[in-house]
Amino acid sequence: xxSKVVKAGxxxxxxxxxxxxxxxxxxxxxxxxxxxxxxxxPDTAYVNHELTEWRGRCVLLNFWTST
Numbered sequence: 806x807x808s809k810v811v812k813a814g815x816x817x818x819x820x821x822x823x824x825x826x827x828x829x830x831x832x833x834x835x836x837x838x839x840x841x842x843x844x845x846x847p848d849t850a851y852v853n854h855e856l857t858e859w860r861g862r863c864v865l866l867n868f869w870t871s872t
Contacts, residue, residue: 845855
């Protein structure tokens with residue numbers, strides 16, 4: 806029997822968090838200048854951060870995957 810062990814890295818945790826949030830978050834179309842909805846995600850050290858912590862600063866979300 807072939808079996809693979811999947812390591813739960815930050816990318817997988819982010820994907821699981823997004824899937825878990827999907828049913829409760831309705832898709833929204835934002836207009837230029839409109840405030841983005843708040844959300845919480847863990848960093849690579851598993852510390853949760855909210856978007857509101859970065860208010861007034863430029864934020865880049867980088868979604869990646871690796872095999």
